[in-house]
Amino acid sequence: MDGPANTVSYFVAGYGVIFGILGIYLASLVSRWRNLSRDEKTLADLEENQ
Amino acid sequence: MGSRPKLLIVLDGVTVVMLLTATLLVFFYAPMERVMGAVQKVFYFHVAAGWVGMISFLVAAAAGVIHLIKKNIAWDRIGVAAIEIGLAFAMMNIITGSIWARPIWNTWWTWDPRLTTATIMVLIYFAYMMLRAGIEEPERRARFGAVYAIIGFLSVPLTFFSIRIWNTIHPVVIASGDPSATGAFDMTPAMAQVFLFSLVTFTVLYFDLLWHRVRLGILADRVEHLKLKLQS
Numbered sequence: 521m522d523g524p525a526n527t528v529s530y531f532v533a534g535y536g537v538i539f540g541i542l543g544i545y546l547a548s549l550v551s552r553w554r555n556l557s558r559d560e561k562t563l564a565d566l567e568e569n570q
Numbered sequence: 571m572g573s574r575p576k577l578l579i580v581l582d583g584v585t586v587v588m589l590l591t592a593t594l595l596v597f598f599y600a601p602m603e604r605v606m607g608a609v610q611k612v613f614y615f616h617v618a619a620g621w622v623g624m625i626s627f628l629v630a631a632a633a634g635v636i637h638l639i640k641k642n643i644a645w646d647r648i649g650v651a652a653i654e655i656g657l658a659f660a661m662m663n664i665i666t667g668s669i670w671a672r673p674i675w676n677t678w679w680t681w682d683p684r685l686t687t688a689t690i691m692v693l694i695y696f697a698y699m700m701l702r703a704g705i706e707e708p709e710r711r712a713r714f715g716a717v718y719a720i721i722g723f724l725s726v727p728l729t730f731f732s733i734r735i736w737n738t739i740h741p742v743v744i745a746s747g748d749p750s751a752t753g754a755f756d757m758t759p760a761m762a763q764v765f766l767f768s769l770v771t772f773t774v775l776y777f778d779l780l781w782h783r784v785r786l787g788i789l790a791d792r793v794e795h796l797k798l799k800l801q802s
Contacts, residue, residue, distance in 0.1 A: 524607035527673045534612035534669045535593075538619065538662055545658045549782055556789045563796040570800070 578781055585771075585778040592764075592771040600764040603755055610755065612670045614764055617743060618772035620663035620688075624726050626656030626776060627695065631723035634716035646712035647791070649719050650702065651783035653695050655776065660692050675739065683732040684740040691725040698722060708794075 574582070596614050603610035630652035637645035667685070668678050679685065698718050705711040733740050741755070743765075757765065 524602055524604055525609075525673060527607040527609035530669050530673050531608035531611055534609065534666045535596075535615070537665045537669065538615050541658055541662045541665075545655075545779070549779075549786060553786055553789065556786070556793050559793045560789065560796065563793065563800060566800055567796065 578778075578785075581774070581778045581781065585775050588771040588774055592768050595764045595767060599760060601758055601760050606674055606755070609670055609673055612666050613743075614768040615772070616663055616666040616670065617765070618768040619659045619666065621769055622772045622776045623656045623660035623663055624730060625773065626652045626659065626780075627691075627719075627723055627726045629780070630656065630719040634719035637712060637716040638720075643708065643712055643791070646708075646715055647784055647787035648780075649712075649715055651780055651787055653698055653719065655779050655783060657692065657695050657699070659772075659776070660688070660695070664688055664692065680739070682740055683736040683738045684729070687725070687729040687732040691729045694722045694725050 592614075596611050600611055600614065602608065630649045633645045633649035633652060636642075637649065664685075667688075671680070672678050698715070701718070702711055702715050705714055732738065733742050
């Protein structure tokens with residue numbers, strides 16, 4: 521046996537996918553929250569002006 | 571994200587610390603498997619992501635049952651949040667599994683029972699998101715979501731037990747011993763510690779994300795309510 525197979529690139533790709541998906545999901549949560557907060561403020565202003 | 575409750579701020583902090591610790595343990599503490607090499611370390615977060623996906627679909631099914639009994643829209647918010655997060659983790663599980671399979675099985679994909687049932691499970695929940703988006707009336711949408719989440723959950727135990735029911739090359743982590751499995755390994759105590767810590771970390775991460783996603787649902791409902799109020 522020459523030791524373990526050289527699979528470092530697959531290891532890096534695996535963890536890249538894990539943190540990539542996690543990052544995209546977190547960014548989508550933040551972005552949706554910001555958009556909804558802006559909508560809520562605009563609608564509240566409209567309601568006040570009516 | 572808005573003014574968070576103190577407990578959620580604490581949970582966010584604990585989650586970040588645990589995730590960082592789990593990553594460092596995987597990278598520097600878990601020993602290198604003597605045949606597969608570094609790619610074996612994908613296993614820790616791969617299994618943890620699969621675990622969270624299944625827990626999440628269970629939460630959605632339970633929320634569906636409670637919604638049908640209590641007719642409270644809050645349970646629908648929990649249900650849809652759980653399925654959305656479950657899908658993200660299930661995708662993580664499938665893609666990392668494919669990356670691991672390339673050097674170990676010499677293929678990115680094979681229609682093995684575990685891979686096939688996991689794919690069907692993910693497609694069932696993707697369909698949930700699409701079908702749900704097509705229903706305008708909130709009560710009807712919530713009722714549909716509840717029934718779908720309960721029936722869709724049948725795919726979860728089928729996926730979990732597929733490697734025990736059918737002949738498969740997918741390794742069985744707990745109570746292994748199937749000689750036809752390719753890529754199985756015996757866990758050393760250090761590997762078991764990292765594995766258990768990763769499972770706990772991902773469970774904490776899941777409940778942290780669920781809380782945030784439910785808050786987002788509450789905000790979305792508030793905006794929807796304001797829109798309807800202005801239209802009438």
